[in-house]
Amino acid sequence: MFGTLLRVLLAIAALVGLPALSVAKEAVVMHIDGAIGPASASYVADGLEQARQRDAALVVLEMDTPGGLDTSMRQIIQDILAMPIPVVTYVHPSGARAASAGTYILYASHFAAMTPGTNLGAATPIQIGGPTSGGEDEDEDGAAMNAHERKAVNDAVAYIRSLAEMRGRNADWAEQAVREASSLSASAALKEGVIDIVASDLPSLLDQLNGKTVTIDGRARTLDTAGLSIHEIEPDWGTKLLATITNPNIALILMMIGIYGLIFEFLNPGALVPGTVGAISLLIGLYALAALPVDFAGLALIVLGIALMVAEAFVPSFGVLGIGGTVAFVIGAAVLFDTDIPAFRVSWSVIAALGVFSAGLLILVARVGIGALRHRIVTGSEELVGSTATVLDWHNGKGHVFVHSERWNAQGPATLNKDETVVIEKVTGLDLTVSPAQQTET
Structure with missing residues (x-):
């Protein structure tokens, strides 16, 4: 009887203690500032992985970018599409923009939000313009496009339309942003169905997200963002080093x-x-x-x-x-x-x-x-040419001379006197050709 009562009390205590033992949910926040490149892609990939490990309820990408590299943009989008956690791209603060590559990332996110005073668009992948020349076609505005540019634009249009259709956003305006480099303000983007929320700050964004439904991996999920704690992820030293180099x-x-x-x-x-x-x-x-x-x-x-x-x-x-x-x-x-x-x-x-x-x-x-x-040569056999030497012995045009503390075989005039000074004219192997010093004077 006593054992049964003890087990019941322990079970009640365990049930009461469950909320205290549960981990509070949090929203992971990352900041993308400036041009999107390899460092940005690495930062987002690391941050999304940390969000997975922390079992975060939500990921918020605060963005202010003029655009970036296509390869880095596509890497970020692939990471977002693979996330089992809702990702919100938030153009923030006021005065920020999500131009070019930023527009694609915003379209790929589960939710898109902007702060009043921000803009997005201008998603043309290359600069198109200039006079029309042979072999070029013209777009609707008369801007000349060669085959390479048409291919790039058509590929970009297909890509952003696929993202728009996946997230239920305005695909026609997305195409317009690519072909005509159109841009929208925050209020206009909300009206056109390009974004989901206009929020002045992060708490307002979380309040408006509360209760919204998102489909991930084929399953509908209702967001509960009330009381979420905020965990900001900053770039680590590796990402900062990559950004530098x-x-x-x-x-x-x-x-x-x-x-x-x-x-x-x-x-x-x-x-x-x-x-x-x-x-x-x-x-x-x-x-x-x-x-x-x-x-x-x-x-x-x-x-x-x-x-x-x-x-x-x-x-x-x-x-x-x-x-x-x-x-x-x-x-x-x-x-x-x-x-x-x-x-x-x-x-x-x-x-x-x-x-x-x-x-x-x-x-x-x-x-x-x-x-x-x-400069005069001071080393090697060439240095001997022009130097003076002293005759050691001489007979019939041959003998030995002393130069630079060395005894050399020499040849030259038929007669030279012992201790006479001579000038070296030529070096042939180990033999010197000399002449009397007085004969070189002018």
Whole structure:
């Protein structure tokens, strides 16, 4: 009897204690600021994985972006579509935008929200315009499009329409955003059925989401966002490092440090420091280039330019190779990255600085080389030519002379006196050709 009563009391205590033992639900919040690139994609992927592990009730992507790289955008969208947790893209704060790639990400999310004073759209994947020429067609506005541009635009339209149909959003306006680069304000986007909510801040967003229904993996789910705690995820050191090295300016500088470091190591074997720093910088630079949309013609021009500038130091081309190398390097750096996004193009100030540095290094090497040619040779057999020697013994045009603390075989005039000073005219193997010193005086 006592044992049965004890078991009943324990069961009641366990039932009463269940709410206290349960983990409070939370909303995971991430921030996408600036152009979308490899670092943004890595940050979102890591954050979504943390949300899975924490069993979060909701994921909020606060966004303010002018657009970004197509590969990074598609990676983020794939991660969102695979999420078993609702994802909300929230254009925030006031004055922010979700342009280009940001519009696609917003369309892919389970819920789309904006703050008053924000905008979205302008989702054309490439810049289209210019005069019509042969072999080109015109769109509805008369802008010329070649085959490559038409293919890119049609692919982008199909992609954003598929996302719109999946989430039940306005697919016609999505196509308009791609073909005509249209944009909408927050209130207009809500009216057009592009977004679901207009919220002034995060608490207001969570209040409006409460009770809404979303379908994930074929099952309807009603959101319960009342009382959710907020857990913000910041980029880790790896993401920050990736963001730094995938900056086109940093990537180009790392490449230059790597190439010049290896060149200096080859010119001075055993220095170690230039080679070590150069190898590390070059590998990091190559990793960054692999993550960015590189134009290989631009990369080839940079390599050619550096090769020509290095060749100028060894070949007397009177500056032709050096000038050509500098021009090739500048043009290559300008077209190195195949994108119209300003954040992923090399700054002209960096190009100019590297061009001036390369030209300055070229001039320095050339001056050192010219100076070396003008200096008298001080080592090797060539150094003996023109030096004076003392006759040790001489007979019938042959004998021995003493020069630089060494005894040499010599040949020359038929008669020379012992201890007479002679000038070395020629070095043939181990034999010297000499002449009396007084005969060379003018």
